[in-house]
Amino acid sequence: MQGSTKIPHERGPARAESSYVHWSRFFRFPVSSCLLGTPLAEDPGTNVPSGSIPTGTSRLRRDLIVTAAAFLIAATVQLPAQTIVEETGDLINAVRITGAYLDVDGDTGRFLDRHGTGEPVYGGIEDFRYETYLGDAVLTIEGHGLAGQADYRFQVELNHWEKGYIQAGFHQFRTWHDGSGGFFPPSGVLLSEFEEALALDRGEAWFEGAKFFENGAILRLRYTHKFREGQKDSTIWGDSLLTSGLGDRGIAPALLDIDEESDVLEGDFEKTTGSTDWGVGVRYEIQESSNARHNVRQPGETLERRFTQREACDSNLFNVRGFTHTRWGEKVFLSSAASYTHLEMNFSGSRVYGSTFDPVFDPNFRRQINDNGFVDLTGNAGMKQFLLNLNCMVTPFKNITVVSAVRLEKLDLDSQSEFDEANFPAFQGGALAPSKSASSENRLE
């Protein structure tokens, strides 16, 4: 995040031009000759084209050089003509190495957001897969890792046809977002406040195991840790009067600062009894988040002000469920499900105006009407849901299906919150308005 406001920018709407060069090569290796940890490439002499160009070279010339170099390399190494899935009977134990160079001229954030790519250079292992027997079980290792893209995936699985499987993995990827804000064509104003290219990482790590019983039953357990961290743009833009006298317009950019984590533990048991499949499951989830939104209002004007709305939540979710699937002949299919969910959430937060983001509340800071805020928000919310679902699917004739369904649901929602209101003009006396509370209770049956 940049600390200062730079306005107005005398330039047109966000646009981007780019030069893009991509190179990849596919190596396969037989099970018998491969040892993990040793180089897998058959031809180590090939190199990923680099984006390093001598300083002083013009952009056009630089692009031509890079493009020509990529064509030369591609012609030399014989790029694979077919995709993996079209090959049959061949060993798929393989590694695909890739590299790319990207040069963006214009709105970098917009380009990266649209194309989902990093810059200026990224590369690494685009795809890796190795399968072999380990005793009676099949060991599978697969993944990819692209530096510059923050795109990583690794998964290892040991699968036995009759006994079950265990697997563990990690996956992370990055999305890019444009922090530019809005553009007002009549005045040609584009307000800048944040980095042009914002990045948000999302990922998960998991462990899963399943036991296959001789009677056909399956017991499955899974633990997942998820996270989302970084910054992205928001369309809750601030207002501006730099509009050549055309009035107030919401074009000032806003930014979301995101930090979320959750841990999920799940267990499922399934079995077939007669013509009925049935199963029960349980899920327990803990979630924590500390998110903030930064806004600027009327930047570059006398009444320039910023505010940060910050909310932190921690919640626990418990769910237990069951289902049945029953077939009566070829034409009748009955299914039912029942579920109970209990969610408890505690939250806190504030919304404070000031001259900087995340300011300390100052009752004397200049504000305008509708500059609402609050501090010391605390509260909790809860949900209880009972659910019963019955379905009957009848297929009297080919291509004609009749589905009758009943859903019974009882949903209880309640919420309580307390906060000190800091609305205009209540604070003008130099003190906060008296504490205010809000509560609600909803019931849906």
Place this chain on the structure above:
Amino acid sequence: MQEKHPPLGAAHNPGDRSRRERLKKFFLFLLPVAAVLVSCMATTRAIVSPPQIAGASFVGSADCSDCHEKITKNFSTATHAKLHIPGEDDTEIGCESCHGPGSVHTDIGGGYNNPGSITIVNPRKSPEVCLQCHLDARGAFSLPNHHPVMEGQISCVDCHDPHQGPALRSGGTALLAQNDVCTECHTDQRGPYGFEHEAVRDGCTTCHDPHGSVNPQLLKSRNANLCLQCHFQEQPAPGQIYIGGQFHSAFLSQGTCWTAGCHEAVHGSHVNFSLRY
């Protein structure tokens, strides 16, 4: 000696020459473009075909049941189960429509008996199989804002279950459950909120196009029209617009309804009934 001057208006004007050159280039460019467009319009054959696996032929879904019974048992409830190739050799190829012809896979006893071999297509690895039929989704994923499916970060089956039912986890008695697909990842929007936005009960898709949109945040509309699809606007007199009983004429021109200082808490609020913040 008399000088020879070109007649007035002759084509010796350099500007005219360059104009003719530009016209010539334009028509040279137009010709192949027109040829491509005409050939596309003249094509009547089906351009959708199941994925192919070299050396393999279709065996029908019944063979798949021998090993994958847990999946195929309920497959008859799926919309995808109705896929077949019409004609004399009509085979019900529900499974193979997406996984490719399975003869090689069944001949060797499945992938488990031959690790390291590719004998079947796994659409989870790539959306191309799904998008071969679902062209509307392909188009949506090509829009400026989209879920990172084409980038390979999430797959179609993260949100859809192609093996049973209509593959869309919403509608009918499951209407209230459709948001669970979204909040599995977007946990911060799950709530519950003290003051909820009732539109969320109708589903996230009331305001968002989950596949892709020309608007940021996958919004269906970039301006106040998004909100006005539900919120009634009264016009008691020309130039006067009331929404929710409040005078809004001056606000509508300022930007979206969720502009800073207006109704920012679009998913719900813990503190304000009007979802102001």
